[in-house]
Amino acid sequence: MITADFIGNNELIFSLKRDAASGKTPHAIILEGPYGSGKKTLAKYLAMLLACESSPEVCSKCSACRKILADNSPDVITISPGDGKVQIGVDSVRFVRSDVYIKPNDNDHKVYIIESADKMTHEAQNAFLKVLEEPPEYAVFILLCESSDALLVTVKSRATVYSTERFSSETITKHLLEISPDANKLHADSPDAFKLAVMSANGSIGRALENIEPLKAEQTHSLYMSCLELVMMLRKRASAFDILNHLSSLEQNKVFIDSYLLMFESALFDVMNYKLSNNNVCSFFLDEADLEYVAAALTNTFVLEVTELIESCRYSLLSNVNLQTAITALASELYAMRSKF
Numbered sequence: 001m002i003t004a005d006f007i008g009n010n011e012l013i014f015s016l017k018r019d020a021a022s023g024k025t026p027h028a029i030i031l032e033g034p035y036g037s038g039k040k041t042l043a044k045y046l047a048m049l050l051a052c053e054s055s056p057e058v059c060s061k062c063s064a065c066r067k068i069l070a071d072n073s074p075d076v077i078t079i080s081p082g083d084g085k086v087q088i089g090v091d092s093v094r095f096v097r098s099d100v101y102i103k104p105n106d107n108d109h110k111v112y113i114i115e116s117a118d119k120m121t122h123e124a125q126n127a128f129l130k131v132l133e134e135p136p137e138y139a140v141f142i143l144l145c146e147s148s149d150a151l152l153v154t155v156k157s158r159a160t161v162y163s164t165e166r167f168s169s170e171t172i173t174k175h176l177l178e179i180s181p182d183a184n185k186l187h188a189d190s191p192d193a194f195k196l197a198v199m200s201a202n203g204s205i206g207r208a209l210e211n212i213e214p215l216k217a218e219q220t221h222s223l224y225m226s227c228l229e230l231v232m233m234l235r236k237r238a239s240a241f242d243i244l245n246h247l248s249s250l251e252q253n254k255v256f257i258d259s260y261l262l263m264f265e266s267a268l269f270d271v272m273n274y275k276l277s278n279n280n281v282c283s284f285f286l287d288e289a290d291l292e293y294v295a296a297a298l299t300n301t302f303v304l305e306v307t308e309l310i311e312s313c314r315y316s317l318l319s320n321v322n323l324q325t326a327i328t329a330l331a332s333e334l335y336a337m338r339s340k341f
């Protein structure tokens with residue numbers, strides 16, 4: 001079932017409803033936004049808005065709604081790159097160009113949802129332009145992409161562009177608990193791991209759903225505990241030997257170390273944010289008291305310099321510097337910096 005408050009994007013939904021009610025839904029709509037921000041759900045919602053017996057509301061229960069929800073409607077056609085393919089080629093667009101002139105079966109509209117529209121080749125986009133120039137009255141094209149800038153200007157200029165919004169942690173939490181048994185289990189068994197899964201999703205419901213998978217959630221939680229340990233070591237002016245020992249105890253592969261350093265950077269970002277604006281909305285710290293405790297002891301210059309150090313360590317790892325060499329250098333530089341401030 002899809003309901004509007006489930007998927008956020010209230011202003012966008014308001015515009016879609018208003019257009020559907022006045023029969024002014026544009027023939028071409030671009031929905032742009034990051035992975036997991038609900039573009040596919042919104043596209044289906046719009047198809048239901050146009051087809052539902054209760055239009056311009058969505059009941060999720062009538063025959064038209066049920067068919068769309070089950071991906072079973074002959075009048076809602078999804079085009080995607082297809083198995084193992086990276087691009088949408090001109091063949092897919094040629095199919096749309098001939099199919100669009102066959103009138104809808106059940107509904108008043110025929111809706112084409114083009115997933116990863118930014119993956120259309122230029123040739124495909126040029127072919128698509130021809131349909132956009134003179135579409136049949138009943139046709140609606142919904143193009144989904146991360147950024148509409150990746151589309152040809154000629155395509156973009158013929159469409160109405162809507163951007164999906166990032167979801168707040170509260171919205172993601174509510175949504176996950178409503179739809180996912182895994183989320184409920186994690187929330188009950190390990191509230192911290194649940195909170196981390198939501199925080200590290202960066203506003204994306206799709207990513208949050210991946211993050212609550214038990215193995216992933218456990219890994220993120222242990223990564224967090226390790227990062228917090230290093231943050232506390234800096235706070236307590238630990239020795240170079242202890243810092244090196246800590247870094248050496250981590251899983252020694254570049255992908256893991258990179259995720260570790262990235263999370264560590266989020267911790268530094270929280271500290272800086274708190275120091276500059278007293279803002280305690282965190283992307284890393286689960287416990288506000290930890291943030292305050294750390295922020296009280298570290299100067300702005302120190303936090304900035306450590307951030308640069310972490311950036312340059314990540315860069316060395318990407319440029320094929322030996323892992324052990326990079327970690328040893330990081331430990332001694334962190335220590336040298338620690339004794340400077």
Ligand SMILES: [Zn+2]
Nearest residue numbers: 052059062065
């Ligand atoms: Zn309905």
